[in-house]
Amino acid sequence: MLRGHDRGILSLEAAHDRFFEVGEVSQDAVRRAITESWRRSQAYGVDIDDLRPPYNCDIDVESRLLRSAQPVLDRLEQELSGVSMSVILTDANAWVIARRTGDRLLDRKLDRIQLAPGFSYAEQHVGTNGIGSAIEAGRAFHVFGSEHFSGSLRNFSCSGAPIRNPLTGQLIGIIDVTCKSPDATPLMSALVQEAARDIEQRLLDLAGESERVLLNEFLAAHHRKGKAIVTISNDVVISNAAAAQMLDPSDHVLLREKVAELTSSGHDAVGHATLNRGHDVTLRCRPIFFSSERAGAVLEISHKTDIRKSKLQARPTLPQLGLKGSSPVFRNVCSEVEEHCWQRSWVLITGEPGVGKLALAQAAHRCCFPAARLVVVDAVDLTRSDGDQRRSLGVELGECGTLVFRHVDRLSPAMARELVEIASSVKGQAGGSWGVATANNPGAVDADLMRMFSATVTVPPLRHRADDIAELVPELLRRLAGRDNVTCGAPAMRILQRALWPNNVTELAEALRAALKRRRAGEIAPRDLPESCQAVTHRVLTNWEALERDALVRALNEVDGDKMRAASLLGISRATIYRKIKLYGISA
Numbered sequence: 001m002l003r004g005h006d007r008g009i010l011s012l013e014a015a016h017d018r019f020f021e022v023g024e025v026s027q028d029a030v031r032r033a034i035t036e037s038w039r040r041s042q043a044y045g046v047d048i049d050d051l052r053p054p055y056n057c058d059i060d061v062e063s064r065l066l067r068s069a070q071p072v073l074d075r076l077e078q079e080l081s082g083v084s085m086s087v088i089l090t091d092a093n094a095w096v097i098a099r100r101t102g103d104r105l106l107d108r109k110l111d112r113i114q115l116a117p118g119f120s121y122a123e124q125h126v127g128t129n130g131i132g133s134a135i136e137a138g139r140a141f142h143v144f145g146s147e148h149f150s151g152s153l154r155n156f157s158c159s160g161a162p163i164r165n166p167l168t169g170q171l172i173g174i175i176d177v178t179c180k181s182p183d184a185t186p187l188m189s190a191l192v193q194e195a196a197r198d199i200e201q202r203l204l205d206l207a208g209e210s211e212r213v214l215l216n217e218f219l220a221a222h223h224r225k226g227k228a229i230v231t232i233s234n235d236v237v238i239s240n241a242a243a244a245q246m247l248d249p250s251d252h253v254l255l256r257e258k259v260a261e262l263t264s265s266g267h268d269a270v271g272h273a274t275l276n277r278g279h280d281v282t283l284r285c286r287p288i289f290f291s292s293e294r295a296g297a298v299l300e301i302s303h304k305t306d307i308r309k310s311k312l313q314a315r316p317t318l319p320q321l322g323l324k325g326s327s328p329v330f331r332n333v334c335s336e337v338e339e340h341c342w343q344r345s346w347v348l349i350t351g352e353p354g355v356g357k358l359a360l361a362q363a364a365h366r367c368c369f370p371a372a373r374l375v376v377v378d379a380v381d382l383t384r385s386d387g388d389q390r391r392s393l394g395v396e397l398g399e400c401g402t403l404v405f406r407h408v409d410r411l412s413p414a415m416a417r418e419l420v421e422i423a424s425s426v427k428g429q430a431g432g433s434w435g436v437a438t439a440n441n442p443g444a445v446d447a448d449l450m451r452m453f454s455a456t457v458t459v460p461p462l463r464h465r466a467d468d469i470a471e472l473v474p475e476l477l478r479r480l481a482g483r484d485n486v487t488c489g490a491p492a493m494r495i496l497q498r499a500l501w502p503n504n505v506t507e508l509a510e511a512l513r514a515a516l517k518r519r520r521a522g523e524i525a526p527r528d529l530p531e532s533c534q535a536v537t538h539r540v541l542t543n544w545e546a547l548e549r550d551a552l553v554r555a556l557n558e559v560d561g562d563k564m565r566a567a568s569l570l571g572i573s574r575a576t577i578y579r580k581i582k583l584y585g586i587s588a
């Protein structure tokens with residue numbers, strides 16, 4: 001005979017089936033909140049038989065949310081030891097940030113349903129569940145076994161509660177407890193709600209302290225400067241009267257974006273922006289740290305002077321000097337470097353490998369001091385040189401217009417000290433050279449050497465300015481082929497604009513060099529490009545995965561993108577080729 005509990009499950013399952021057959025649900029069998037969630041899941045097109053949460057390897061594991069939640073997760077893990085339950089923390093978009101489970105067996109089961117860090121349990125991807133549905137409903141949400149939309153989740157029960165920013169009330173994450181259905185208890189809901197309150201309290205404690213830090217920084221900057229000063233964080237903007245006169249509330253979003261860009265290196269930086277009322281301003285930005293996390297920045301805002309502007313306009317622009325790229329982010333970087341060059345203000349140019357740091361310094365030099373000498377010193381060569389060579393280098397540098405120290409992040413501490421000495425003597429000379437250093441990893445630059453440079457400018461990676469690729473490709477083809485008889489066709493260009501380019505312009509040039517070996521005249525087509533360009537994945541592939549991806553791309557190229565024929569060429573099923581194309585982001 002069936003017990004009442006089992007009868008309940010059966011009627012719920014019948015209601016679930018009926019919902020899919022005729023789209024109707026008996027309100028007696030299914031809670032209203034669950035019916036609403038099923039409808040949303042259906043509207044999102046969630047597949048009940050195929051659970052496939054998306055994965056993102058870029059989740060922020062350093063976030064303030066995780067730091068605040070850490071002690072609460074530790075406590076819950078202890079409390080639940082010996083109990084077959086898992087505690088899960090997600091961000092506001094249901095991306096799992098942390099999972100704590102005391103029971104190995106449950107851990108494995110959760111891995112199987114990909115309820116694991118990096119995966120999203122948003123309703124739109126996996127249907128009704130304690131995490132995604134709590135986000136949709138904006139309140140605590142419990143989902144018992146067959147109340148789940150997806151078939152793969154029906155053996156589980158979960159309870160999620162929203163965590164809100166205590167200052168703004170905005171939902172910033174979910175704390176959830178998940179277990180196998182037979183282990184579920186009504187206490188789960190109370191447990192997660194209490195945990196959410198604890199995390200919010202810790203967020204409040206942290207926020208209180210970081211805001212005090214911001215205020216102190218503002219007061220110090222305000223006293224010192226008597227200029228337009230703003231202290232800004234994600235939640236707070238503190239401005240003095242001069243800044244308040246310049247800024248509209250809508251400028252705050254722009255300033256936050258500029259601060260994020262300018263403080264990405266962790267050092268002082270100078271940038272430019274056009275405010276809502278049309279004023280072009282220079283932003284001097286100093287990051288503020290709180291418990292080793294960036295809490296905000298102090299901005300000194302000044303109008304760009306017209307005299308300098310007119311002088312800058314009289315000179316050739318960097319694109320006229322062979323530097324390609326007219327995306328707004330790249331143009332901003334160019335004008336910042338140009339301005340530093342013009343003022344002979346020493347600057348550290350950072351950015352990913354091959355992004356064009358040296359090219360930028362060279363173009364700025366040609367632009368501002370075309371008649372002067374430019375000397376480039378590579379840190380690696382400096383390390384290999386002897387004492388005499390380094391002394392004569394000091395003299396040589398003293399006589400040049402611009403000196404560029406490349407790859408200063410690769411210097412040993414002893415070598416960095418020597419470079420500081422050489423650079424200080426050059427910097428102290430009358431007339432003054434313009435000094436530039438380049439580094440891929442600003443965090444590895446010696447602190448004393450860093451102090452030689454008054455600002456840091458970061459060149460954005462190529463994948464963040466895909467429009468520039470259309471301008472770079474003809475220029476690189478011309479340089480590589482030494483003639484204009486090879487162009488890049490629109491389909492190949494689209495592929496180049498979608499690729500990730502971890503080694504940026506250097507890698508783009510290599511890809512074009514490879515394409516030129518296959519196509520000596522006419523238009524470059526997708527099949528001329530190296531296989532690695534024809535796929536976009538947001539994670540580093542293992543060697544085996546890279547081989548598999550290249551084989552897939554080759555097969556697809558061979559059969560003009562016909563997936564069925566490519567699958568039969570490779571001896572794999574139709575479903576597998578679709579899955580792999582998606583997995584490797586292949587533009588088929």
Ligand SMILES: Nc1ncnc2c1ncn2[C@@H]1O[C@H](COP(=O)(O)OP(=O)(O)OP(=O)(O)O)[C@@H](O)[C@H]1O
Pocket residue numbers: 322323324325351352353354355356357358359360406407438440472475505506509
């Ligand atoms: N905007 C650009 N326009 C034209 N060519 C560019 C541009 N950016 C980079 N290049 C070219 O790409 C190649 C790599 O650039 P560069 O050497 O300046 O990069 P980098 O960031 O200094 O490299 P590394 O990280 O190795 O120090 C060079 O041949 C350079 O001329």
